[in-house]
Structure formats: C-alpha cells, structure tokens
Amino acid sequence: MDVPIDPHSSRALYRQLADELRSKIYSGELKPGAQLPTERELMEQFDASRNTVRLALGQLANEGLTVSGRGRGHFVRASAPLLFLATRSESPDRRANTANDAWTTDVTAQGRTPAQTIEVSIVRPPQNVASLLELEEGETTALRTRLRTVDGEANSLSMSYFPMSIVATTEIVQPDDIVRGANRVLAEIGHDQVRYLDQITARMPTPDERDALRIGAGIPVHEHVRVGYDADDVPVRVAVTVLPADRHIIQYELANAQ
Template sequence: MLPAIDSASDRPVFKQIADHVRDAINSGKLAPGDKVPSEAQLIEHYGVARMTVRNALQLVQSEGLTVAEHGRGVFVRRNPPVRRLASDRFARRHREQGKAAFIAETEGAGGKPAVDSIRVTEEDASADVQKRLGLQDDVRVVVRSRRYLINGRPVETATSYVPAAIARDTQIAQPDSGPGGIYARLEELGYRLDHFDEEIRSRMPLRDEITALKLPPGVPVFHLIRTAFAQDGRAVEVCDTVMSSDAYVLSYQLPAR
C-alpha cells in the first residue's frame, strides 16, 4: 500500500506520489514486470486530480524505472543485467570455443544472444580512427556495424574499423565473420592479440541511438571505444560501442601490484 501525501510538506504533490512509486520499485514491493497502480487507483488513493497523477507517472518513467504499454498500463521496467567482466570477456578460450565476447558473456548470464542489422563496407578512415590505428592519411578501413540483442531486446550497437590491408578479401569483410568473431579471424591471419585498451564514458543517447536501442526516456548509455593490439604492438581494430546502461554491470578485477 502506498503511503499518504504529507500535507505539511512543501514538496509538490506529484513529486511526492512519484517518490512513493519509486520507493516501491527500489524496495522490491513492485518487482520488474509488475503493473504499477493505474491512474484511477492512484486518483482514488490520493484524492488528487488526474493530471497530478499523470505528471507523477511521467516523472518515474522519465527516470527509466517504468514503461507504458498501450492499452495495458504502466509496468516496472525489466532490467536483466549482463555482467561484463572486463578481465575475462576477451579471453582466448572463448574464441577457441567459437564464441565471440558478446555471446560468451550473455550466455554466461543466462540470456539468449542475437546479432542483427549487420552492415559491412569499405571506407576512408576518419581522423580519429586513423590516429587510434596508427595509419597514414587516405588509408581505407573495413567497417563492420551491427546491433546486439539479449532475449530479443536491443542492448548494444557496435562499429568495428579494421585496416583494409588486413581485412580486405577475408571473412572479416563478410557479414558472417565466422565462429569466434573477427578476433578469431585476426589471429588466424597471424595477428595474435596481446591486449585491448578501452575508454568508457556515460552520456545521454543521441536520437538514432534511442531508435536503435529502443531506449525509454531517462536511460543513459555507455559509450565505449576499444582498440585491439597485436603482440607486435600494432593496432589492428577500433570498435566504437554504444550500450544501454541499464542492461550491463561493468565488473573489473584490477591487480594491486
């Protein structure tokens, strides 16, 4: 049961109602997938106008806690997180088992992985990609863009840039890069991977990212740029990734020496 409005508080009534709904979600009284009390129920409980209740529900939805389903009502958003283990996800054993990192980590979390919207082109490298790959001007790269889904829900988009001198006329330049993904193909080509550098920042999504990831209001994204290095020190791939922040837990194991 939701508490009553504090008439002595100077906090607006719609924000108090939003606080009550938010607290019910965060405490687990309303679990993921549960239906939030309807506008009519909230109006009756609080004795307020419909617009007051509507403003409260919109506030909670803008925070990414709920989703409105047309004709059904408002529900607590399901957020099945995938634990992204930075120290493990690119382990060679996954590639040797024929699994790319996304497949390995999603299956490890009990989810069903899928990839769609695959597009492969050859283009001039941007100034930033040139710098990260250590390329000269006017060098071409093979560009692989794709979208990742967990249990049918879009959670991530990624675009990889591989020097065309490496990837042209190989399976890396095909829509299906084969078991283990492009890192397995790079190692088959003799570029044994040594390490990965990643930069991560959080920001609000751009319009096309909202569309691709079907993001509700209030959900930020992780913007990650990764550079893969071979054992000879050569950068062999740059991957620009946008991740729905509520779908992942970023987990790291850092040595203390």
C-alpha cells in the same frame, strides 16, 4: 495507507510522490512488470490532486522506470538485463575457444538465445576512431557491423574497425561471419592484442539507434569503446558497442594485483 507526502515540505508534492514510488521500484516492493496503482488509487492513497499524480507518473516515465499502455495503466519496466562481460569475453581461455565467438558464448551462458547479422564495408572512420587507431589522413578501415538480437529481440549494435593496412588480405574483409572471431585472425597474422584501453560513455540514442534497437523513451545507451593494441603497441582494432541501458549492465572483474 502510506502518507509520506508532507504538504508543508518545500519539496513539490509531485516530487515527493515520485520519490515514494521510485523507492518502491528500487527496493523491489514494486517488481519489474508490476502494475502501479491507478491514478485514482494514488490520488486517494496520497490525498493528492490528479495533476500531482500525473506529474509524478510522468517523471518516472521520463526516468525510464515505468512504461504505460494507452488506458492500460502504468507498469514497472520489465528488465532482465544482460551482463556485458568486459573482462571475461576476451580472456585467453575464451580466445582459445574457436567454436563460437565470445559474445555468442557469453549470451548462451546466461540462458538466452543470441543471433547476429553482419555487414562488412570499407570506410573512413569517424574522427574519434581514426584518432584512436592513429590513422593517417584519408586512411581507410574495414568495418564489421553486427546487429545483435537476444531471444529474437533487437539487443545491441557492434562496430569493429580494423586498419586496411593490416587486414586487407584477410578474412576480416569478407562479408561473412568468422566463427573463430576476428581477434583470432589478427593473432594469426602476428597482431595478437596484448592490452586494451576501454572508454565508456553514456548518451541518449540517435533516432536510427532508437529504431534499430527499439529503445523506449527515457532510456539512454552505453557506448563501449575498446581499443586493442598488439605487442608493438600498435592499435589494431577499435570495437564500438552500443548497448541500450535498460537491457545491459557492463561488468568488469578485476584482480587488484595489477
């Protein structure tokens, strides 16, 4: 019997109980998918009231650590996060692979099955994108929106914006997949991206994102924004990727020689 709860502590009992369960989840003692002890078991183990136990379990659910099925108990959220390989996806050797786009290649390499649907539209982009692309007032962009699935489950949303002044006569405005990737098309018309600026924010999903990506309670999203600049330092693409945080780790590999 674990008795980590100290009734004389100034820390609320439910918080002490939540701490104890959380540390078992973080340490791996309670593994992804594992069932937590029942409310009754927790009440006995920790000599706590039902109310204290429920508050602690609610706290863990709010943090996105556990899920509960009606009357079926509480479970550690099963997660097999996918690595979003920020430095690898668009490296030169990857860019030279014209058989598959970078994301498809990366997901396949992790033993998962990728798929995506694409929509192409002409839009005035949101203010932050317009400003990153240094657009004039009213200038339009081609927007390629991809809803991506992995192993048949909704996975992420990717929106790439390209100034119409650059891409109007290219495949980028066609409503089809570009197998060799839009970056390659940009390179072919003289706008190879030689540097990137990445900005990563995290926030709660909008209701639309929650629906489209099946995001559970207490789960935020990463918003990964990449601006690609050509050799003349012109921003030629802004890629916004929305990644549910329970399913994605963003990874960078950096040589410290830069």
